[in-house]
Amino acid sequence: MREIPAEKVIEAVADMCITANRYLPADVRARFEECAANENSPAAKEIFRQLKENYELAEKSGLPLCQDTGLAVFFVTVGEGVCVPGGLRAAIDQGVRKGYQEGFLRKSACDPFKRTNTGDNTPAIVHFDLVPGDTLKIAFMAKGGGSENMSRVTMLSPAQGWEGIRKFVIERVAEAGPNPCPPTIVGVGIGGTFELAPILAKKALMRELDDENPDPDLAAKEKELLDAINRLGIGPMGLGGRTTSLAVKIAKHPCHIASLPLAVNIQCHSARHKEVEL
Amino acid sequence: MAEYKLTTPLTDEVIEKLRAGDMVYLSGTIYTGRDAAHKRLMDMLDKGEPLPFPLQGAAIYYVGPTPPPPGRPIGSAGPTTSYRMDTYAPRLHALGLKASIGKGKRSEAVKQALKDHKAVYFGATGGAGALLSQRITAAKVVAFDDLGTEAIRELTVVDFPLLVINDCHGGDLYAKPDLKAAGIG
Numbered sequence: 001m002r003e004i005p006a007e008k009v010i011e012a013v014a015d016m017c018i019t020a021n022r023y024l025p026a027d028v029r030a031r032f033e034e035c036a037a038n039e040n041s042p043a044a045k046e047i048f049r050q051l052k053e054n055y056e057l058a059e060k061s062g063l064p065l066c067q068d069t070g071l072a073v074f075f076v077t078v079g080e081g082v083c084v085p086g087g088l089r090a091a092i093d094q095g096v097r098k099g100y101q102e103g104f105l106r107k108s109a110c111d112p113f114k115r116t117n118t119g120d121n122t123p124a125i126v127h128f129d130l131v132p133g134d135t136l137k138i139a140f141m142a143k144g145g146g147s148e149n150m151s152r153v154t155m156l157s158p159a160q161g162w163e164g165i166r167k168f169v170i171e172r173v174a175e176a177g178p179n180p181c182p183p184t185i186v187g188v189g190i191g192g193t194f195e196l197a198p199i200l201a202k203k204a205l206m207r208e209l210d211d212e213n214p215d216p217d218l219a220a221k222e223k224e225l226l227d228a229i230n231r232l233g234i235g236p237m238g239l240g241g242r243t244t245s246l247a248v249k250i251a252k253h254p255c256h257i258a259s260l261p262l263a264v265n266i267q268c269h270s271a272r273h274k275e276v277e278l
Numbered sequence: 279m280a281e282y283k284l285t286t287p288l289t290d291e292v293i294e295k296l297r298a299g300d301m302v303y304l305s306g307t308i309y310t311g312r313d314a315a316h317k318r319l320m321d322m323l324d325k326g327e328p329l330p331f332p333l334q335g336a337a338i339y340y341v342g343p344t345p346p347p348p349g350r351p352i353g354s355a356g357p358t359t360s361y362r363m364d365t366y367a368p369r370l371h372a373l374g375l376k377a378s379i380g381k382g383k384r385s386e387a388v389k390q391a392l393k394d395h396k397a398v399y400f401g402a403t404g405g406a407g408a409l410l411s412q413r414i415t416a417a418k419v420v421a422f423d424d425l426g427t428e429a430i431r432e433l434t435v436v437d438f439p440l441l442v443i444n445d446c447h448g449g450d451l452y453a454k455p456d457l458k459a460a461g462i463g
Contacts, residue, residue: 063347063411106353146358170460179383181404
């Protein structure tokens with residue numbers, strides 16, 4: 001058994017919460033640049049200019065990129081030979097508490113009925129994956145409410161197939177319009193069960209923007225969806241333009257012979273995520 | 279598309295000039311308020327209590343800022359999605375609210391209220407919270423301190439950059455999605 005001190009997890013999580021909220025990932029910055037160059041409309045170009053100024057300012061001033069510093073979402077890959085004395089789950093929550101407090105981040109977690117704030121952005125949303133070995137990988141995402149609200153899950157009939165999937169995804173992005181802060185990243189989870197499809201969709205959002213889906217069929221489908229979405233003309237912040245989304249990322253999983261679960265998880269342009277291996 | 283430098287409080291004359299697509303640099307005092315604060319404002323109105331700030335000519339900014347780091351009046355402070363306040367906005371416009379500031383689409387009822395009461399809906403750039411924070415020079419809580427980020431704050435803003443999304447003449451700036459071009463129309 002490999003023991004990883006809880007303190008090490010707490011520090012790593014707190015650091016990810018703070019840095020992810022201050023520094024926009026390099027792949028997102030690069031994609032902004034490419035997409036801005038491809039825009040004709042002055043309004044679209046102006047939004048890209050502001051977003052660049054914003055990430056430069058956040059980096060310089062230490063202010064968060066966005067006031068919605070999100071619910072803290074984690075994908076944790078735990079080796080079966082790893083032990084965190086005191087508990088891994090508790091250490092992650094403690095790291096969130098510390099990071100959101102010390103980083104002057106907004107605490108957005110509240111009771112669904114009373115709407116009273118939990119005060120420290122916990123409990124974090126944590127998805128565990130148990131694997132052989134003795135390493136611990138923690139991936140963090142600061143997920144904002146605006147884009148999350150525009151996300152949907154549906155249970156299609158198998159007969160609807162790819163055409164049905166395609167239509168649902170494009171219609172969702174069209175209906176969301178300016179609300180989720182476009183240019184967005186669209187995570188699509190296909191298959192599994194009612195609860196697995198949205199987890200697949202969210203996990204797909206953790207991929208690098210310019211990585212190529214290892215499944216050539218899915219890679220082609222990602223491109224097909226992105227091209228169609230960008231023909232909608234919604235544009236940056238809904239002001240019109242060629243860039244409604246920066247990328248589409250698809251993940252699939254075998255499903256029941258009776259089902260075709262589908263989830264669309266929308267990520268705003270402030271795609272804040274980070275990963276650490278302990 | 280025109281560019282204006284405006285100062286609060288906003289008057290009918292000024293609102294009537296504005297058209298969807300115009301750029302506005304707003305200075306003066308604005309009030310923050312989002313989901314929880316709006317619900318409380320409605321409760322106060324139901325009970326006939328006076329509101330914690332003057333609505334006449336006012337602008338409400340839909341924002342829940344991050345905590346201010348040392349030496350700054352406010353943290354990151356960009357707009358939240360406005361449709362969640364659609365239930366409340368018409369009633370406030372009827373009582374003199376002249377502008378709301380947010381991002382995203384408004385309901386038909388809100389657009390009608392803008393026409394009926396000569397008011398405007400401004401968009402600020404979503405996700406540009408660090409940038410927008412630079413145009414806020416002072417902030418103080420004026421109501422519902424217990425709501426934390428959702429409390430009502432009085433902000434002093436200087437040349438706060440806004441776009442007119444919905445004007446009082448029925449104009450709407452947002453692009454209509456082209457479903458045909460996307461192959462599903």
